[in-house]
Amino acid sequence: MGDLRAYAALGTAQLRSATSYRTSFLVELFGNMGATVFDVVTVLVLFRATPAVGGFSLREAVLIVGLSSAGFALADLTIGNVDRLKSYVRAGTLDAVLVRPLPALPQLLLMDLPVRKALRVVFGFVVLGLAVAANDIDWTPGRVLLMALTPIAAAAFFGSIFVISASLAFWWVDSGELGSAFTYGGRDFTSYPISVYGGWFRGLFAYALGFGFVAYQPALALLGRPDPLGLPAWSGYLSPLVALGAAALAAVVWRTGIRHYRSTGS
């Protein structure tokens, strides 16, 4: 109970500080939603030039981008700010977090909770809803369950990527934008049918790193389409398992990193 109260205090303090410059906060709130809007607009603009991308029609592509955006926005809101870890490690302020009697990761997340990203989540789920309505999905109990689980699994997967790439700062403080290649890069990768990517690049991101199971494979399972790349029909249902695996790996990396951490000293 005491823990929960402490977390709530951290969260509300963050909310108060974010809203203290009200104009800037409102602009940021809508500006951040705009970022997700533009991701979707990009897909629409590309389809102006062509009837199909990678063998997928606009409706199908919107389902993929909807799953990806909803999951990413959710992860970015709750876990995304862990990527500020490198500035804490550099400045030594992580020490203050570690001496408190609460686990470090939830504290870090609540200390920086980006309230300004809230509308992104709303928009991501609106796109997903429209995409589901636009596609003629043959609903079975399995598909209903998959539909409910996929955005959560996607968020868990992206969240794990955020934690793993932020943990890099424990070993390499000057890693700069490197993590973005996998967090924001992963979002861009999952926004399109993976059949557009070339051989080894697709192999690396989709199967070795697991991004193929965030939106593409579940979308195929929902649409009842065979995979043009040859994976069996049930592979879409693997996405929650892939997300669990990623979360377990992220936990191990985070713990190892925290143990590895040596303060900058004075």
Place this chain on the structure above:
Amino acid sequence: MDQRDASVPTISRISPFRASATTFGALIGSGFRRYATYRQATIAGTFTNIVFGFLRCYVLLAVAEEAVGQRPAGYDAGQLALYVWVGQGLLSVIGIWGWTELADRIRSGDIAADLLRPIAPVTGFLAADLGRALHAMMTRFGPPLLAGAVFFPLHTPARWQTVPLFAVSVILAVIICFGCRYVVNATAYWLQDARGPITLWTLGSGVLGGLYFPLRLFPQEVAVALWVATPLPSLLQTPLDVIAERDGPALQAGLVALQAVWAVVVLALAGLVQRRAERRLVVQGG
């Protein structure tokens, strides 16, 4: 500390032009050296540029493959690939994102020290930014282009004037981008906290500058309106169209001329905003 820092010459009364040129040059040098110290971040940033290059290039090539006549918005596959990879290289040269120095200094009150210097803030920050751009051009422009050339067939410029025009276009783009960022940051003089305008800038400059997709994919009227009414397409779209030879020689040169107009307008605007701000400025702090 570097000894040269202490010997930056000030403007003298005897030869004012030469002295201010020396000062400007010294500030460019200091901007260059400042970014040259972040070597590891440079490597990490280059890696990220290359990953995004792959992502964008594959998507645009997939669009080209199934588009009518395989030329979406008038680019062939080689031109699209060149567009993406040169764009990834230019991203950090132009420096669209992440510059909040002026806004931070206004908020903290450090701007007071800048106002005491014998050089106007717009000029001083511009010189430092040119130094930053020079460093980025030498370190971060080449690798993405090389990666692109290894993995994709790139369009090779055929006209003699393309490369010189591209060089001019990049310099103008750096100046325009600096001016825009200056104005956006300067809103902190009025708002104290420029996060909102900076968010809008980050958002608009990427999409309407041509980073995510060529603006020619928009309906033609929209693309022309953006070019004429906003400086944003002059940031990336123009240099990229110049190097990819998307248009005939006349339009190619015309776009660069339009950039020159925007460079003058945006710098003048930055100067105007700065002067207005100085009249009402109350420095924060005790």
